[in-house]
Amino acid sequence: MVGQLEQLLGQLDALRVRALEELEPINSSADLEEWDTRYLGRNRGELKSLSSVMPKLTKEERPVVGQRINAVKTALERHLQEKREELKQRELLLALERERIDVTLPGRALPVGKMHPLSRTILEVTEIFARMGFSVVQGLEVEDDYHNFQGLNIPTDHPARDMQDTFWVSPEQILLRTQTSPMQIRTMEQSEPPVRVVVPGKVYRNEDIDATHEAMFHQIEGLLIDEVCTMADLKGCLERFAHEMFGPERRVRFRGSYFPFTEPSAEMDISCGLCDGKGCRSCKYSGWLEILGSGMVHPQVLRNVGYDPKKYRGFAFGMGVERIAMLKYGIGEIRLFSGNDLRFLRQL
Numbered sequence: 192m193v194g195q196l197e198q199l200l201g202q203l204d205a206l207r208v209r210a211l212e213e214l215e216p217i218n219s220s221a222d223l224e225e226w227d228t229r230y231l232g233r234n235r236g237e238l239k240s241l242s243s244v245m246p247k248l249t250k251e252e253r254p255v256v257g258q259r260i261n262a263v264k265t266a267l268e269r270h271l272q273e274k275r276e277e278l279k280q281r282e283l284l285l286a287l288e289r290e291r292i293d294v295t296l297p298g299r300a301l302p303v304g305k306m307h308p309l310s311r312t313i314l315e316v317t318e319i320f321a322r323m324g325f326s327v328v329q330g331l332e333v334e335d336d337y338h339n340f341q342g343l344n345i346p347t348d349h350p351a352r353d354m355q356d357t358f359w360v361s362p363e364q365i366l367l368r369t370q371t372s373p374m375q376i377r378t379m380e381q382s383e384p385p386v387r388v389v390v391p392g393k394v395y396r397n398e399d400i401d402a403t404h405e406a407m408f409h410q411i412e413g414l415l416i417d418e419v420c421t422m423a424d425l426k427g428c429l430e431r432f433a434h435e436m437f438g439p440e441r442r443v444r445f446r447g448s449y450f451p452f453t454e455p456s457a458e459m460d461i462s463c464g465l466c467d468g469k470g471c472r473s474c475k476y477s478g479w480l481e482i483l484g485s486g487m488v489h490p491q492v493l494r495n496v497g498y499d500p501k502k503y504r505g506f507a508f509g510m511g512v513e514r515i516a517m518l519k520y521g522i523g524e525i526r527l528f529s530g531n532d533l534r535f536l537r538q539l
């Protein structure tokens with residue numbers, strides 16, 4: 192019996208040595224779990240199998256073997272725990288190594304957008320007028336017949352309506368504004384003189400599209416009302432704008448014109464920058480590009496908004512933003528602005 196006991200204790204010691212030897216080189220969680228099951232597993236673990244002889248032992252032998260089993264189990268569990276910790280630390284270090292950021296690497300550049308050339312033009316124009324004391328206000332793109340036409344001295348049967356072919360939203364009442372001029376009426380309805388505003392925004396006309404005409408384009412309206420104001424003020428103001436915008440070398444000319452809401456009226460042309468005034472497709476071989484209509488505010492328009500035309504006078508102008516951008520950046524085709532072609536937009 193003593194020999195059997197010695198053999199059992201020897202087996203337990205050998206199990207402990209073997210288990211610890213096998214534990215040493217393990218370096219993955221999966222292998223560790225497998226080791227745990229093999230030696231300490233509740234059902235088929237090797238320690239459990241050796242413990243199964245307990246019932247067959249004598250009363251004296253049982254505590255001796257029981258103590259040895261416990262000692263082996265405690266030792267194996269302690270080493271298992273230490274190994275688990277070690278693997279956890281190692282995996283953490285590996286993860287940190289994998290995710291390490293090298294702050295000396297060059298950064299990845301984010302694609303940065305740019306202002307659209309039309310937005311930039313609007314900003315440049317309004318800044319020039321802001322320096323001359325004008326405030327910038329916004330109007331409505333969907334307008335009524337009164338503000339777009341009648342208040343501006345263009346009654347229903349007036350031939351001037353044919354100059355701006357209209358997109359109607361509801362027949363004869365609501366429309367997409369054909370010009371920014373309705374903001375002349377709205378501004379004067381809402382404020383007392385003196386008035387100095389510029390109004391940038393989109394306008395719509397049912398037009399044939401070509402290199403210089405779009406059906407949706409932008410205008411900037413200007414309105415100045417005061418007790419003293421002459422055509423010379425209008426010309427001075429617009430010439431100054433043109434020279435600040437395009438440079439002093441560009442030539443400017445005024446041509447007599449007709450608008451029902453200004454009297455007298457004039458259109459302003461700028462010498463074509465593409466051909467330097469010699470004539471090209473863009474300026475329709477005239478050497479000039481019309482950029483705005485203007486004139487002294489008609490007394491009837493002043494009466495329409497309740498201003499006394501004997502006391503107040505003023506001038507107004509409306510310029511085409513696309514035409515100005517074409518002149519400024521030497522672009523020969525208006526449709527490029529709304530084409531969304533990045534190759535074009537990146538060039539500017």
Ligand code: FA5
Nearest residue numbers: 370372404405408482483484485507508509510511514
């Ligand atoms: C008007 O729209 C008047 N409201 C301007 C005005 C305001 C006159 C205040 C007097 C007082 P006109 O239709 O000419 O005028 O247009 C003004 C400018 O818009 C033109 O000089 C041109 O630069 C631009 N423009 C006109 N039609 C088009 C179009 N289809 N595409 C691009 N730009 C255009």
